[in-house]
Amino acid sequence: MLKKISINKISELAAALMDKGLLLAPVKEISGYNFVEIKDPKQVDLDFHNTIASPKAAFFPHKEDFIKYETGKPIDTASVVALNLPPAFLFGARPCDVKSFEIMDIHFNASGIVDPFWKQRRETAVIFGYAFDLEKPAQPEEFYQTLGIGAADPEGSDVFMVKKGGDLLLNSVTPKGEKILAELKVLNEGKAADKKYYEEYIKKGKEYKTRSMCLEPGAITKKLEDLFYNTDFWTRVSSACISCGVCTFVCPTCYCFDICDDTLFAQGIRRRVWDACMFTDFTLEASGHNPRTHVYQRLRQKINHKYSYHVRKYGVISCVGCGRCTKHCPVNIDIYSLIEDAMKA
C-alpha cells in the first residue's frame, strides 16, 4: 500500500498519529536534531540528515524504572512499576538505525532470558523508516555501506518513507504498517508513477556511497582475536581517548546498563540507566580488582564487543556504520579508520 502527503502538511500527519498514541520524531534542537516525544505537531521536522542521539531510546530509554519503595519500610510494600505503554510511533528513523533494532532484538528478545521492557516497547511501536536523501552526499563519518546497509533499505520498518520532490511517499512494509496507513485519513493514495519512483529509489539506495571497505564478519573477528594481546596497537589507537563514553551513548547498538538505587529522603526507585564500558569503574569489583584499569583495555573491549564478541555470540557485527561515535568523539577517534588499521596490523 503506497500513500503520499505533501511535506508541507507533515504536521497534519503528525497530529493524526498523536491522536493514536505517542509520537517520537526528529525535532531541531539547539545543537542539532534529536528524536523527542512530540507535544506540538509543528515540531516535527524532516529536514535533517541524521539525529545526534540514535533512536534506541524509543525501546531502551536512558532511565527505566523497575521498582518504587520507601526506605525503611518492609520489602513487600515495594511496588513494581507497571509498563502500560500506549501505542508509539517512531517517525523518521534512518535505515541504518532501523537495522540496529534487529541487532538489539537478538540480544534482548531472542536469546536467553527475554528483557520484558525491550520486548514490550518493541511490540507497541510502529516504525516509520525514512530513506536518506540520495541527492545529497553521505556525511564523512558514515560507513553503513561497509556493513551491507543501503541508504534506502525498508527492511525492519513497518512503513517506509521516501521523499519525492515536495511529497513524502509512505509504503507499507509489514501488516502492522499496512493497518496504520489504511487508518490515516490525512494521506492520499499513491499513483503508479509514485510506486515506480519509490521502487527505483530503494534500488538506488543500495548503491549510495558511504565510506566502504570489504569487511567480512569472520575475518574481522579472527583478526581482532589475533590482535588482542598487541598492546602496542591498542595503546596507539586509544592514546587520545579520554574515556568520556560519548561513543557509547550516541551508539544505536550499545546496550550496557547499570542497575542502581536512587533515593531522595525516604522515596526510592530501583532503575536501570545507560552505562558505558569506557568508564574506569565499569568493571571495578568490590575487592578493588579491576580487569580494565587502562584506557587501551576499555577501547579494546568496545571494539572487540562490536566486531568480534558479538559475531562469536550472535553471528552479526554489532555496528550499523551510522558514524555517530566518530562524529561526536571529542578527540577524533574514528572507528572506521581503527578497523582499517586493525585489518592491516
Add this chain to the structure above:
Amino acid sequence: MINKNPYIPVPVEITKIIDEVDTHDIKTFRLVFLNKDDEANFKYLPGQFAELSIYGKGESPIGIASSPTEPGYVEFTVMRMGAVVPGTVTSALHDLDEGAKIGIRGPLGNSWPIEFLEKKNIVVVGGGFAFTTLRSLINYMLHKDNRKRFGDITVIYGARNPGLLLYKDELAAWEKRDDINSIITVDKGDEAWQGREGFVPAVCKEVAPSPKNSVALICGPPVMIKFTLPVFFELGFSKENILTSLEMRMKCGIGKCGRCNVGYKYVCSDGPVFSLGELDELPRDF
C-alpha cells in the same frame, strides 16, 4: 527463573546469621522465602549464585553456599567489603539482624556440572573465603541420596589461620566421616591448632590426588590458584578436568547488561563455572 520480570527480586527473611571467622567480616545468612511459590521457583544446583537485594542500597551477586538437598532455606556466606571501594550492599547486609527482610533474584548462572562429575573421583580445592559454592557441592555430594553417584571425594581446604576457616562445625563433621577424605590446612597455626600447617599448593603436592577418572574443582585467591594449577598439571590432570568459578563485576545477572564479559562469554549467564580448557579459549581479560 520463572518470574516474568527477571529484574524484580522476591522477599526473604533472614532467619539465622552465623559469624564465621575471628575477624567478624564473614557471615553466613540463612534466608527463608516469604512466599511458598517463590521458594518452589528457586530451584538451584551447587555453583549457582543469586543477587541479594536491599532497597536503597542495591544488589550484590553472591554464590549460594547451601545445598539444594537442604530444603526450606538458602544460605549465602558474605564478606563485608569496603576496604578499597565502598561495599555498600555487603556492609548493609552485615548490619542487619535476624528477622530482617531482604530481596533475592535467582538462581543465576550455570552450576558445577553435576552430570559431568557423576561416577568420577572429585578433588575439591578451596582457599580462604572462596569455598562457599564448593561447600554447597560437597554437602550435595555427601547427601545420602547422592553419595553413591560420585567416586572418591577429596577435599583440600586451607586458610591463613585457624580463625579464618569457614564452616568449622562441618569441617569437623567431615573429618569423622569415612566417605570423604578431608584435609584441612592453615598457613600458620596458633597454640590451640592440632591440625596441618602448610600452603594449599604444597599440601596438594603432598596429597597427590590421582588424575585417573578425576575432576579437580579449584577456587581460591589468585595467588593460590597460580601455584596450585601447576601441581595439578604435573599430577596429570587435563585442562578439561580442572574447573573453577570466575568472578566479575555484575549487575543484571542474566546476560543483558553487558558488564561481566570475558571475551564473548558472560560470566553471569555462560558461567560462573568454567573449565581451564574453556578459559584457554577466552582472552585474559578478567
